[in-house]
Amino acid sequence: MSGHAQPARRKKSFPATMGISTRAIHGRKLFAYRGPVAEPIVQTTTYRFADSTDALRYAQGDPDVYVYTRYHNPTVHEAQDRLALMMGSAEVLLLSSGMAAITSAILSVAKTGDEILSTSSLYGGTYRFFRDILPRYGVKVRYVPPGRLEAVREMATKKTALVYCETPTNPTLSIVDIASLVHNVRKASARARRRIPIILDNTFATILNQNPFAFGVDVVVESATKYLGGHTDLMAGVVAGSSRFITGVHTQMKYLGGCADPFAAYLLLRSLKTFELRVLKQNANAMALAEFLEHHPRVKRVLYPGLPSHPDHATARAQMTGAGGAGYGGMVTIEVSGGVRGAVRVCDSLRVAVNAMSLGGVETLVSIPVYSSHVHMSASELSRQGVTPGMVRISAGIEAWDDLRDDFDRALRKTR
Template sequence: MLEKSTIRGDARSVGPTEKPVDWVNDLRRSRQNGPSLSAVHMGQGLSTRSIHAGTVQDGPTGAVGTPIYQASTFLLGEEQYRSFEEGYARDRFIYTRYGNPSQWAVQDKIAALENAQSALVFSSGMAAISSSLMSLLDPGGHVVTSDEIYGGTYALFSNEFPNMGLSVTHVNPRDLAAIEAAIKPETQVLFFEVLTNPLLKVIDIAGLVNIARRHGLRVVVDATFATPILVNPLDLGVDIVVHSATKYLNGHSDLVAGVAVGNRKLIDQVWGRMLAYGGCLDPHCCFLLERGLKTLALRMRAHSEGGMIIAQYLEAHPQVSQVYYPFLPSHPDHDLAKRQMRLGGGMVTFEVKGGDAAALHLLERLNLAVQATSLGGVESLISLPYNTSHSGFTRRQREQMGISAGMVRLSVGVEDPEDLIADFEQAFA
């Protein structure tokens, strides 16, 4: 399968030059996909790629799964020294912050699922977002983004960007005309979430890309809620896709991680920022993430099936005033969702009659749906946006976003939907 020398750093994706060169134009090697330890991506189906892409079968032991390469540093030789000199250090094992076989395996799997040339894993979703954006922004740069983004991203934009001389304009993510009108001469990036949190608005990815191309801008999207099983934004022209891998990609509520995917040139730029900021993912977490990814396609089908059933149940419940789920015909973006997404996903947002007090009362009486922040686990997780994901916003800001009193965000797990409905029935009662 793999030669011993490959594990020591002689990766397939970039080879050395034939002889020393004096000018960049003389280099005969090309920027290729990866870096990768696998010769091929096996199969075209999402489940097949989830299982086989990137996975390393260990030669010396015959282990079927990718080993945990719990090493901070690797042997140096002529080839490693040359990679520094000629600018392809990302394609050699030198130091785990630069790259590790455990990282490469999971990155290759994610890249295969996203139809991407390259991927990079991080210690958190916010590390992926900040490194990706900073790799695309120059001093004085400007970002156009949604007016209802995740609280951590909002904090980055409002607290950190001004200190770096960067500016942000927040607009309605559904209003393409408003997005285009917000573009300034210094605008460099459009940053949006594929599905907004918590209202599950569906972003018109193709429309966003068309605006960006007319103005020479980059498009970065956060696809955490969607995953590559629901939609592949790169296929629609997006430049970089980021995920909080803590959520669906891992799926078991036992690690914190992030990922950025895109073409090799852009992800190499992001890699440079990751080196500077230090947000690499450790090998053991890479093992957990790869293990979770193997069941991603299966889990997302189960999440989506359960999500639809629970959304329909809640929509018919007399104590619920509003339900937000992309595949419900009542959702404002239903037609776009059906065109753009393969499945509806596992996120359901609904409003309980009686406001925040009634919503909290409901959550405290549920037994199966766990009251906790985060989402995307095999267990159902439920929370109130006003005191979790959007607690950093004022009441007025939340109201402007449409986050009303009594709003509940439910991450439907893979439990039997009938059991979840029975749990809601007793809690409502």
């Protein structure tokens, strides 16, 4: 490695027809390439200049000079390029966490006096950022009533900086109709005579199960801590979009400091190679769990977009067919009797599934939303987001199906 060549800016073309695993494994090194098979970790904070001409080149805006890892790093660039290939995005920026990605993307657009229109069911961290932090900077968030996406047209004003959306939502797994949202935002944009960007959090689905760009979404954000990382051992976040948009987010990242660590980027590169394998198995385990638990006598309700009983199943079927196939994701939410005490009893009785927060890893995890993602929310906030105390959120891992089935069956029967 020359130490100064910036791979993200020297893009070799790549056949668009290649499968997602091929892209994830080989990146642009698919053709004649001499070098290590596994990616090196460039674990440095700063870079030697050959002489001060390099410093001058940097000062004059030459993008090919590496200066400081908070600005750019070769391992981080490699991970970004790999993700851009997988997601079919012009550019990707890797940040230190999903929240760093979401907040930096939003702050690159919204300024004092602006408004954000958002769908109402959101990851708790995003919701709290909207509720507690943005108003301090004079940015207001208004929520589009669920199931009434056409309301975006009347709600959009000249203050509307962006439209934010998450689907499937956490933890109720309700589905926002992406095509309809895009259609209504475009109508609002036409009236406003400017394009209002749409940012979508694709963490629960991932690019394998849902491709928001295919519907005209402008920017995709994702917690790479979850399925992209997949081994519960790295924190990272992704913003994917046009070069212009990513340049703006990069500036925010540079000064807010949410840069990705080179070691996390290396772990992510390793993880991406098995991304498709893992997520396909997680999809299959989640579907099998949803079907099994739907008929279980101790389960009151199962929420999984792949079940025909799910209220948004038709929309999920239409839009959850991403770059690699037609899965409905690895997340299943169940409701058990006895409120939060019932949920606690189930979680404490499982042996294979792990009682822990987060999601998307190879191990099955369970968590209770009112104690985790939706803690410290009022009864009316919980009801607006459709969250009840007896809910248990399951992130299906890749364990043998029989072991998972027996584990949930035993834990549920024990907790009469």
